[in-house]
Amino acid sequence: MPYILNTEKDIKEMLTTIGISSLDDLYRHLPNQIKINKKLNLPSGLSEQELRSFIIALAAKNKTINEFNSFLGAGSYKHYVPSALNSIISRAEFLTAYTPYQAECSQGILQAIYEYQSYICLLTGMDVSNASLFDGGSSLAESILMSLRVTQRKKVIISSAIHPEYKRTIYTYLSGFNFKIQEINFDQQGLTDINQLTADGDTACIAIQSPNFFGIIEKLGKISSLAKEKGALVIQVANPVSLAILKEPAAQGVDIVCGDGQALGGFLSFGGPSFGFIATKNEFLRQLPGRIVGKSTDKEGKTAYCLTIQAREQHIKRERATSNICSNQSLNAISAAIYLSLMGKEGLYDCALYSLNLAHYLHGRISEVKGVKINFSNNFFNEFVWNVENQKTVIKKLYKKGIISGLALSKFYPGLKGGILSCCTETKSRAQIDEFIETLKTILN
Amino acid sequence: MATLKFSKTHEWAKIDANIAVIGISDHAQKALGDIVFIELPKIGAKLKANAQFGTIESTKAASELYSPLSGEVTEINKELLNNPQWVNESPFERGWMIKIKVENSNEPSSLMDEAVYKEFAAKEAH
């Protein structure tokens, strides 16, 4: 039997030690009517050799993004991942350890998470970060719950230009409570419509994504001052790679920053696992959900790390905890710290700069194509919206030519029925963009 | 002379005329372990008897603080916020938390005096 090491002889000896005669006796106290008492209706186990061929064949039924000229982004970004990253993060001492409950034999995990927390703070400009949450969507939901605890208010305002799947997550996470969720539309420019923004004394937070779902950089400074007037917190969903170039959230009056960390050296993996990050100001530390690592000393005065501020958490505070989160996405968070270390200051900057430039190059070229209309603002980072008639047909025709042009926005915004969201990262080349444009021209003519 | 009274939630109140100083008992600090964080109300906050006035955390527990008496907060032990260990070292002196202006002079009589509380705490420990 794979992975089970007890031999028949071992089992016999152990049964004797226990004082029973068969393995079935281990279950003799279970009521008979709940026992299965027959073989499961499953295939017999495969040898490793068979398993490998079978799964390789299954994987081969997927066409990977590398087989296309793809401009898909929309919350999951293909960036270049240095080989060294996989080599380090695959080490069993990271991969097969668990939450560092026992600090003395987990110093490496703890220091790596401390470094991760520091990186998130450096990127966002905030004071404190936790050790990770699940993904961008749930990190936003947790941020909103946090703002409700901090302010003790009952209403939240969210921008409709937040990733639609994140928005849906908010509604799900808040469905157990009687909080009011108000959604603010976006304007003609694709920006959250500030004229509709009317926070009041019961508003816990205004949640904004910037760059928003359409790629556009929001006017956070203005939104922050509106929120501050009413004592509401500002939550920003941010793309961590964009922060190499864009103004850090802390400098724009943001109180809680969250988002998805996949762009920091994570693979697409069909959308998961990635990790969620959350960072805030010192004053809200005790309302942060999830694990936090702190630096301390051991009893001989040597620098040592451990999990800390744990009285917020479910294993201590149970029904009064800040969140139910226990397992998080540590390995992905540590992976992001390694990615940032490898890329370094210049590397991350270049990654953001090239993405920005390629996206703007594509934008410039596509806006000259007859039949393409662009309505939204030019202040975008690595993705933007363009429009064509018969959007679905155009997407299909491009797909047949091996081009995935982007995401059809009608999937989430019926009002944007000609809209396509296209993205460029540093992995795109001029040749690929030019091929896309030429093919599009042929199709539209 | 000040009288020392205790609540069932392990807070003490030292009452002198209409001012009560409030903290947590030696029994409570021992049960909580090393105190690492304390949150106290603002001066001027109006408290009801048995209502929460703050929180206290150790490395292994978190607990609410309940006011034994009704009244307005007139002073808080600000230094304690930066020295939470005082609750462990000196729960009745340096570890005091808030002072309130007692609203209802009948309320103290419903609290336990020291001897009764000691018995109560000993029982609860089992």
Next chain:
Amino acid sequence: MDNRVIFDKTTPGRKTNYIKKPDIGIKKPDELLPQETLRNDLILPSLGELDVVRHYTNLSRLNFSVDTNFYPLGSCTMKYNPKINEELAALCGFLNIHPYQPEESIQGALELIYNLEKILREITGMSRFSFQASSGAQGELTGMLMVRKYHKINKSKKRKVIVPDSSHGTNPATSSMCGYETVVVESNKDGLIDLDKLSQAIDNEVAAVMLTNPNTLGLFEENILAISEMVHKAGGFLYYDGANFNPLLGITNPALMGFDVIHLNLHKTFSTPHGCGGPGAGAVGVNDKLLDFLPCPLVNKEDEKFYFNYKVKHSIGKLRAFYGNFSVLVRAYAYLLRLGKEGLPRVAQNATLNANYIKAKLKNYYNTASSKSSMHEVVFSCVKQKERGISALDIAKRLIDYGMHPPTMYFPLIAKEALMVEPTETENKETLDYFIEAMLKINKEIDDNPQNIKDAPHHTPVKRVDEVKAARNPDLRWQCKKIGA
């Protein structure tokens, strides 16, 4: 070892080029975007590849892990994570697919999810599964939000959730996140749910009872059918926290026990690696009653084509973006295929055997939390050792010196000085014997040299860490020192 943080190892000017400069004229950010949207400075370290590789490789060596050490961390099922699963999860065809690719280009991924669901349905007896949850706790939230929505739509006024006092902390925390009041029911002296107290607590306002079985003392709730009847009669649901499902694989299942909605921790029972705390995956299963409430999308099949089904009538929506921790699902699927119908019950039996073997060898020296028969884990209550001046914590720390990760300590809360030992089925008898021997040596050392235990661990990179200091003066991140400061 150089124990500086990575930020202190920076050398300005040092870098490795990983990415290609595109062959378009590169403009500066301020030529493309308004100045007020741009940041002034970014502090990140500058390092070479070897600097980084050595730094993190050396950090990794400071950790205990399943591959290097016995890791009997109770409730966490730290079984061996087969290497083949890593290789398969890293296949290009799985790593490099985008969540928004056209369905025809991701048929392999959808088929995998579909087939994994089929296997889990057979193992658990549930009707359907959702794989959106990234952990057990998020699985609980998924399940309980479905319960909540069911009651809402059926206009039944429910406001309470019952959990036993031995429950995982996530259960009451989840109940609060669903807006429910948590009612705690005490266990009886055997460590099982007290049926009388439960029946007193159950009324028409109870939305659900959340249970793990075996419970956190490692005991099978023998009265599970009576419990199920009680909660169902009151119009509530029975929720199964599947954290402890490992010893029941192929022996019984949640449906037979009367559970309506369950989560399985794929990172526990189905061997996907724990990754320093995640990623995991919570597979949430329901019976027919809750089918219409599952998160969307589900994966369906029609005419040999697999597709995402978003038409779930009363769906609670989404717990996260996209579809869940897909790479974790690949590993769990591979594991299940490898073990097959014969292997799964063997897993359960050997997990239970190993725990009971440890218990049999140690029970004369360490009290057990209950006299009842154990399943996959055994909870020792180190009160006899405590009386002699050595706590469960001390014993745990001393075990590190023997090269073993300590068991879960001080949980469940109802057992005094608890050490919760879950050896799992993948450990061999020699390892169990070594653990037993270490526990006996420590027990003896209490009389010979207690200070040595209190000073433990001795051979780790750091001695016992000052957690009080960490919490009193939080230092949660590296701070950039100003030049000249």
